Amino acid sequence: MEAYDENNIFARILRGELPCHQVWEDDAVLAFMDIAPMSPGHLLVLPKAASRNLLDADDTVLAALIARVRMIAAAAKEALGADGITIQQFNEAPAGQSVFHLHFHVLPRWVGEPLKPEAGETENPDVLAEQAAKIRRAIEA
Numbered sequence: 001m002e003a004y005d006e007n008n009i010f011a012r013i014l015r016g017e018l019p020c021h022q023v024w025e026d027d028a029v030l031a032f033m034d035i036a037p038m039s040p041g042h043l044l045v046l047p048k049a050a051s052r053n054l055l056d057a058d059d060t061v062l063a064a065l066i067a068r069v070r071m072i073a074a075a076a077k078e079a080l081g082a083d084g085i086t087i088q089q090f091n092e093a094p095a096g097q098s099v100f101h102l103h104f105h106v107l108p109r110w111v112g113e114p115l116k117p118e119a120g121e122t123e124n125p126d127v128l129a130e131q132a133a134k135i136r137r138a139i140e141a
Contacts, residue, residue, distance in 0.1 A: 004052045010101035014048055021128040023135045024072055028064040031072050033128040038115040039107045041080045041131050045069045046103040053091040053102050069104045071139065079138035082108035
């Protein structure tokens with residue numbers, strides 16, 4: 001497996017070098033809105049620990065991460081009135097991974113609404129901020 005790249009976009013977001021529409025942060029995890037969402041409310045949830053993907057992650061990192069993924073997914077479903085949630089996670093380029101920092105996609109879903117293509121159109125920042133605020137309120141409730 002290739003080495004972890006300290007300059008990947010998620011590492012830069014974690015270091016505060018790039019902005020994001022944050023939904024959740026604690027000592028282990030950061031969750032924020034995907035700027036090119038495949039569905040309204042598309043979130044990314046990642047550990048703060050450096051890990052290329054699931055295959056090289058420490059078990060304690062994974063335990064904390066998946067607990068947060070579940071919490072955030074439930075809040076997104078409630079906050080946005082989604083009918084369901086798709087959780088995606090990719091490991092290495094042939095499997096679809098394009099950013100090599102472990103992360104989960106949380107995709108709110110509605111009956112009859114297909115997902116948009118990955119890396120599609122960039123969403124209006126005001127829309128992302130509004131969705132992030134709704135999900136944060138649901139987490140805090």
